[in-house]
Amino acid sequence: MISLAGRDIMHAWGKFVFTGVGLGLLIGVTLTMAGVYRGMVDDAKALLDNSGADLWVVQKDTLGPYAESSSLYDDTYRSLLSISGVARAANITYLTMQVREGGRDVRAMVVGVVSGGPGQPGQPSYLISGRQITRGHYEAVADIASGFNLGQSIQIRRNHYTVVGLTRRMVSSGGDPMVFIPLKDAQEAQFLKDNDAIVQQRRRTAENPAFNRPNVPGLLNQVIASQSTNTFVNAILVQIKPGFSAEEVAEPIRHWKRLQVYTRTQMESILVGKLIATSAKQIAMFLVILAVVSAAIVAFIIYTLTMGKIREIAVLKLIGTKNRTIAGMIMQQALGLGVIGFVVGKVAATFWAPIFPKYVLLVPGDAILGFLAVMLICVLASLLAIRAALKVDPAEAIGG
Amino acid sequence: MIRLPIKSRTLAMIAVIAPLLILFIYVALRSGPLAPVLVTVTAVENKAISPAIFGIGTLDARYTYKIGPTVAGRVKQVNVNVGDRVHAGQLLGEMEPIDLDNRIVAQEATSKRAMASVLAAEAQTQDAVARKDFAKIQAKRYEDLLTSRSVSAEAVDAKRQENKVAESSLAASNANLEAARQELARTHADRGGLSQQRTNLRLVTPVDGLVASRDVDPGTTVIAGQSVVVVIDPKSLWVNVRFEQLSAYGLQAGLAARIALRSQKGHAITGTVLRVEPFADAVTEEVLAKVVFDQLPVPLPPIGELVEVTVALAKQPSSPVIPNASVQRIDGQLGVWAIEDGDLRFAPIRIGATDLDGNVQVIEGLKAGQKVVLYSQHALKASSRIKIVKQIPGAPTSGSKP
Numbered sequence: 001m002i003s004l005a006g007r008d009i010m011h012a013w014g015k016f017v018f019t020g021v022g023l024g025l026l027i028g029v030t031l032t033m034a035g036v037y038r039g040m041v042d043d044a045k046a047l048l049d050n051s052g053a054d055l056w057v058v059q060k061d062t063l064g065p066y067a068e069s070s071s072l073y074d075d076t077y078r079s080l081l082s083i084s085g086v087a088r089a090a091n092i093t094y095l096t097m098q099v100r101e102g103g104r105d106v107r108a109m110v111v112g113v114v115s116g117g118p119g120q121p122g123q124p125s126y127l128i129s130g131r132q133i134t135r136g137h138y139e140a141v142a143d144i145a146s147g148f149n150l151g152q153s154i155q156i157r158r159n160h161y162t163v164v165g166l167t168r169r170m171v172s173s174g175g176d177p178m179v180f181i182p183l184k185d186a187q188e189a190q191f192l193k194d195n196d197a198i199v200q201q202r203r204r205t206a207e208n209p210a211f212n213r214p215n216v217p218g219l220l221n222q223v224i225a226s227q228s229t230n231t232f233v234n235a236i237l238v239q240i241k242p243g244f245s246a247e248e249v250a251e252p253i254r255h256w257k258r259l260q261v262y263t264r265t266q267m268e269s270i271l272v273g274k275l276i277a278t279s280a281k282q283i284a285m286f287l288v289i290l291a292v293v294s295a296a297i298v299a300f301i302i303y304t305l306t307m308g309k310i311r312e313i314a315v316l317k318l319i320g321t322k323n324r325t326i327a328g329m330i331m332q333q334a335l336g337l338g339v340i341g342f343v344v345g346k347v348a349a350t351f352w353a354p355i356f357p358k359y360v361l362l363v364p365g366d367a368i369l370g371f372l373a374v375m376l377i378c379v380l381a382s383l384l385a386i387r388a389a390l391k392v393d394p395a396e397a398i399g400g
Numbered sequence: 401m402i403r404l405p406i407k408s409r410t411l412a413m414i415a416v417i418a419p420l421l422i423l424f425i426y427v428a429l430r431s432g433p434l435a436p437v438l439v440t441v442t443a444v445e446n447k448a449i450s451p452a453i454f455g456i457g458t459l460d461a462r463y464t465y466k467i468g469p470t471v472a473g474r475v476k477q478v479n480v481n482v483g484d485r486v487h488a489g490q491l492l493g494e495m496e497p498i499d500l501d502n503r504i505v506a507q508e509a510t511s512k513r514a515m516a517s518v519l520a521a522e523a524q525t526q527d528a529v530a531r532k533d534f535a536k537i538q539a540k541r542y543e544d545l546l547t548s549r550s551v552s553a554e555a556v557d558a559k560r561q562e563n564k565v566a567e568s569s570l571a572a573s574n575a576n577l578e579a580a581r582q583e584l585a586r587t588h589a590d591r592g593g594l595s596q597q598r599t600n601l602r603l604v605t606p607v608d609g610l611v612a613s614r615d616v617d618p619g620t621t622v623i624a625g626q627s628v629v630v631v632i633d634p635k636s637l638w639v640n641v642r643f644e645q646l647s648a649y650g651l652q653a654g655l656a657a658r659i660a661l662r663s664q665k666g667h668a669i670t671g672t673v674l675r676v677e678p679f680a681d682a683v684t685e686e687v688l689a690k691v692v693f694d695q696l697p698v699p700l701p702p703i704g705e706l707v708e709v710t711v712a713l714a715k716q717p718s719s720p721v722i723p724n725a726s727v728q729r730i731d732g733q734l735g736v737w738a739i740e741d742g743d744l745r746f747a748p749i750r751i752g753a754t755d756l757d758g759n760v761q762v763i764e765g766l767k768a769g770q771k772v773v774l775y776s777q778h779a780l781k782a783s784s785r786i787k788i789v790k791q792i793p794g795a796p797t798s799g800s801k802p
Binding site: 009010013017049052075087088114115118119125126127128129130131132134135136137138144149150164165166168169184214215217231239240241242340343344346347350351 | 409410412413416417420421423424427428454455456623625626627643644646647683684708723724725727728729731732734751754755756757758760775776777778779780791792794795796
């Protein structure tokens with residue numbers, strides 16, 4: 001028994017393959033859109049993974065440090081260390097800003113980390129080149145997405161930092177690359193104004209008779225000095241000891257220290273549910289429309305392919321071919337088209353995903369789901385076509 | 401011949417489909433969860449590392465002389481400008497004396513008057529002495545005459561009384577003289593005091609040095625203790641350095657330091673740790689130390705300039721050393737991903753000293769020659785499939801030390 005579908009495909013294989021490729025590109029776009037959505041969620045999770053924290057301690061009544069601004073005194077971590085179940089606690093600051101390098105500037109999330117040796121919470125957990133920060137000042141570890149290179153000198157506010165290490169996938173929830181710098185520098189960078197503003201501020205203070213008192217020499221200098229210090233951090237990352245549950249440690253901190261504490265699950269729901277909620281929904285909406293449009297196009301293609309062969313089908317019916325054989329031929333062709341489309345789509349999506357400026361995460365689950373959906377759509381579309389084909393009058397073959 | 405077109409069609413079909421399938425399989429295996437994680441590997445080395453600590457500080461003068469008046473007043477003149485070299489004892493400026501000079505003249509006049517008073521009192525005393533001598537002789541003479549009964553007893557008594565009066569008058573004159581002398585001494589002392597005050601209005605530097613700041617100009621009224629001119633001793637320049645407490649272990653006086661001025665980026669000057677302050681900064685969690693230059697830079701850098709100081713600590717004995725990029729913390733445990741027979745194993749380690757180039761001493765957990773993961777494309781798990789590469793794609797050449 002010869003394969004009717006195979007023979008038919010072979011008859012016009014170029015048309016068949018090109019239709020499949022076209023379909024594949026459309027499926028590729030749909031898969032990529034799903035990848036964009038997944039990437040967005042993954043960026044948010046990467047932020048949490050990279051911090052290496054079990055608990056985030058932030059200012060009371062805030063959703064900090066990522067979704068809202070939060071500030072804590074930088075010595076609060078000492079009192080947290082005394083809470084039972086706390087293994088390590090480290091200050092951290094986050095500030096999204098432009099980082100300058102040569103003539104260009106890159107939008108980056110500047111993270112201030114305690115340079116207390118390897119494995120401290122907040123430090124980049126793995127590198128792809130260079131080394132971790134060892135000096136307490138003016139060194140930086142940058143994400144590769146920032147385009148910075150080892151040994152380069154980058155400028156944050158008015159200080160210059162040497163890039164000593166590079167990481168990968170260390171991004172903010174918005175997908176901006178992270179630049180890790182020592183905490184003290186970051187604290188300064190957060191509040192440090194430009195030199196003009198500082199000079200003007202000094203002049204303003206000097207004009208104030210309350211601070212510039214002739215009979216108290218030195219007062220003005222002290223006041224000015226106190227204006228340019230910053231003893232705040234955005235959050236404290238806490239790692240808990242083995243054997244303690246996150247909530248077990250979080251509760252005493254909330255109760256006794258009167259600070260807000262988030263566990264990993266809570267933080268994830270804040271990031272995914274609040275911070276990226278609307279943009280993720282936007283993408284999800286687009287994904288749904290794209291999927292529906294793709295399904296419609298697949299269905300139409302199969303329908304028109306079949307309709308293009310309506311005369312041949314009439315001939316088949318005329319020579320007494322069974323309905324089942326005709327239906328089988330159409331369905332096999334539809335499924336073949338679907339398989340080619342899926343393969344092309346998957347390959348295309350995989351190859352163009354890394355070119356995207358933001359992270360595109362292609363999840364195998366999505367691919368499998370996509371494959372099943374494509375097959376289902378093909379089956380449904382071919383049913384429509386089969387119905388039309390079976391209704392055709394064999395007389396058309398000769399009548400026309 | 402008839403079958404050939406069909407065969408070539410099939411061939412063409414295969415030519416299209418087969419590469420597509422191969423590509424698909426490649427894609428499925430090389431991306432997603434089935435793909436191996438690319439890692440680079442380094443061997444644990446046995447070497448001696450030289451730890452160092454790094455801090456920043458500001459350039460300071462050890463001795464700063466704030467020269468100003470001891471009483472409130474108006475500045476009459478300032479003779480020096482910022483940057484001038486001055487010598488000990490040099491007059492830098494002067495305060496307005498107001499009426500002080502006139503008071504000195506008045507005091508001189510008073511003094512002269514007192515001197516005249518002394519002379520007058522001395523003359524009076526001489527006069528009194530003469531009178532007393534005469535009265536004494538007269539009294540003696542009358543007493544002699546009384547023995548020969550040539551004068552009356554009353555006359556003798558009168559002479560005796562005159563003698564007594566003359567004696568008293570002499571005593572009074574002596575007292576007057578003493579008073580006049582004391583008055584003279586007082587006016588002299590007053591005059592001296594005024595001169596001292598006058599000298600005090602002169603602003604004089606106690607040391608050889610450099611004028612660092614000229615805070616006020618002539619005509620300005622300053623209060624007691626406010627500085628008019630600040631003189632520093634440039635030879636006493638030192639660096640007030642702050643070291644992060646976390647990495648300050650081993651810091652002590654006498655260690656060699658490399659001082660890099662912000663204005664001379666990349667050019668380090670040698671120095672020595674002079675002392676580590678007994679008080680650390682409790683708020684900023686920093687250890688404070690003073691570092692002096694072995695040789696003062698010329699020209700003198702400005703006071704207050706930011707400097708970076710690297711202090712070299714004693715060389716550690718040779719021990720297994722790994723780069724800090726390979727150290728991970730998994731489930732609260734510090735360790736590295738060791739490669740054993742091509743498989744990953746998390747090896748817990750205890751680390752010791754670190755140096756500024758990112759080398760970490762391993763005290764426990766690793767032996768020299770063992771292979772550990774240095775860089776990885778993703779975070780690793782024990783079940784991760786790995787592929788060892790020379791360098792992670794996209795990353796620049798590893799190992800370049802900035």
